[in-house]
Amino acid sequence: MGHTQPAAGDDQMILPMCAIFRRFLKRQGLKFTTERALILEAVLAKPGVFEADELLQEMRAADHRVSKATIYRTLKHLLEAKIISEVLIDSRQAHYRLSFGKEPIGHLVCVETNQIIEFPAAELTDLRDRLCKEHGFEPVSHRFVIYGISPEAQKAEQAEEEK
Amino acid sequence: MGHTQPAAGDDQMILPMCAIFRRFLKRQGLKFTTERALILEAVLAKPGVFEADELLQEMRAADHRVSKATIYRTLKHLLEAKIISEVLIDSRQAHYRLSFGKEPIGHLVCVETNQIIEFPAAELTDLRDRLCKEHGFEPVSHRFVIYGISPEAQKAEQAEEEK
DNA sequence: CTTGCTGCAAAAGTTTTGCACACGT
DNA sequence: ACGTGTGCAAAACTTTTGCAGCAAG
Numbered sequence: 001m002g003h004t005q006p007a008a009g010d011d012q013m014i015l016p017m018c019a020i021f022r023r024f025l026k027r028q029g030l031k032f033t034t035e036r037a038l039i040l041e042a043v044l045a046k047p048g049v050f051e052a053d054e055l056l057q058e059m060r061a062a063d064h065r066v067s068k069a070t071i072y073r074t075l076k077h078l079l080e081a082k083i084i085s086e087v088l089i090d091s092r093q094a095h096y097r098l099s100f101g102k103e104p105i106g107h108l109v110c111v112e113t114n115q116i117i118e119f120p121a122a123e124l125t126d127l128r129d130r131l132c133k134e135h136g137f138e139p140v141s142h143r144f145v146i147y148g149i150s151p152e153a154q155k156a157e158q159a160e161e162e163k
Numbered sequence: 164m165g166h167t168q169p170a171a172g173d174d175q176m177i178l179p180m181c182a183i184f185r186r187f188l189k190r191q192g193l194k195f196t197t198e199r200a201l202i203l204e205a206v207l208a209k210p211g212v213f214e215a216d217e218l219l220q221e222m223r224a225a226d227h228r229v230s231k232a233t234i235y236r237t238l239k240h241l242l243e244a245k246i247i248s249e250v251l252i253d254s255r256q257a258h259y260r261l262s263f264g265k266e267p268i269g270h271l272v273c274v275e276t277n278q279i280i281e282f283p284a285a286e287l288t289d290l291r292d293r294l295c296k297e298h299g300f301e302p303v304s305h306r307f308v309i310y311g312i313s314p315e316a317q318k319a320e321q322a323e324e325e326k
Numbered sequence: 327c328t329t330g331c332t333g334c335a336a337a338a339g340t341t342t343t344g345c346a347c348a349c350g351t
Numbered sequence: 352a353c354g355t356g357t358g359c360a361a362a363a364c365t366t367t368t369g370c371a372g373c374a375a376g
Contacts, residue, residue: 026376029329029330031329031330031376033330033331033375034374035331036331053365066332066333067334068333069334069366069367069368070332073331073367088254089251090251091249091255091258091341094254094365108294108295108300110300117298119297123290131269131271132311135271135280135282136313136317137271137311137312137314138312139310139311140310142307143251144287144305146294146300147302147306148295149300150298150299150300151299154301192354195351196349196350197349197350198356215341216339228358229358230357231358235341236342236357254366255340255366256339256341257340
């Protein structure tokens with residue numbers, strides 16, 4: 001099961017994506033800075049769901065010093081540019097994922113281990129559009145998250161019971 | 164239109180619901196206190212989505228003095244008892260809704276006005292179960308939120324453009 | 327050179343926790 | 352009586368903001 005379209009996280013995507021972001025920023029009268037480029041690069045390197053602080057730690061580790069404030073500010077712009085999107089896993093913290101050029105997906109989250117599996121969910125887009133039409137809404141986006149217990153956690157649970 | 168089953172928010176639901184909660188607490192070796200009863204009552208009075216602080220303000224207004232800490236602690240128990248469930252609207256704050264005895268639903272949120280519309284989404288349960296089976300997960304729950312622009316906000320936008 | 331950007335530290339907002347006392351069972 | 356629960360205030364955490372100096376266009 002590979003990707004059905006060019007993976008947006010590939011190294012080859014860095015330059016085109018920079019161009020897209022730069023264009024977006026220019027349109028808003030904003031500037032393309034070193035920090036913003038570094039953050040975008042870090043985001044592109046993330047295969048799945050990530051958090052702001054995670055990005056900060058990784059960038060620090062790579063000796064790319066950027067402040068927390070700038071990360072938060074840049075994530076907002078990336079969100080507006082539709083390069084990333086928010087995934088609402090829990091209400092304690094924002095979770096993001098690279099979404100540009102990717103199909104809409106849903107997330108399957110294990111409530112025990114916090115493991116996150118992505119699954120394609122093109123059919124949800126149809127459902128979304130139908131519901132929006134019914135209520136006179138203009139669709140913007142949608143989120144679908146399933147919570148469950150992963151096979152691994154089920155096994156661990158059984159082992160626990162057998163004690 | 165209308166509820167297809169006994170509405171869990173009715174006044175008549177207060178006593179049965181207290182009994183359910185009380186039983187749940189007893190099973191966990193916990194106590195059914197005045198505060199917990201008052202909070203459950205306030206929750207039952209909420210027709211839709213609510214927040215912890217909203218509950219606190221309303222209870223204060225009704226002269227039912229309960230601390231913030233107790234509200235948070237009780238909401239956790241109500242969550243565990245499956246009497247309420249979390250609705251992930253945004254990542255800044257937890258949103259809850261009474262779910263006991265209600266059909267699974269989805270939420271349509273206006274990104275401009277924050278208006279929230281609930282819609283029945285029984286079909287999602289099937290999709291959820293199918294996906295869980297595919298990945299060997301045991302389903303626990305799911306969330307489906309659609310973001311869009313409400314008819315009212317669309318009108319306001321147009322009026323803005325015409326200036 | 328003009329305007330926006332960064333880092334820092336402080337502020338803001340929600341949720342959690344430690345502790346002394348009070349209350350269900 | 353015992354073990355939980357409650358309120359309060361402080362702590363913890365994530366996210367936002369004000370400001371002085373810095374950098375991109």
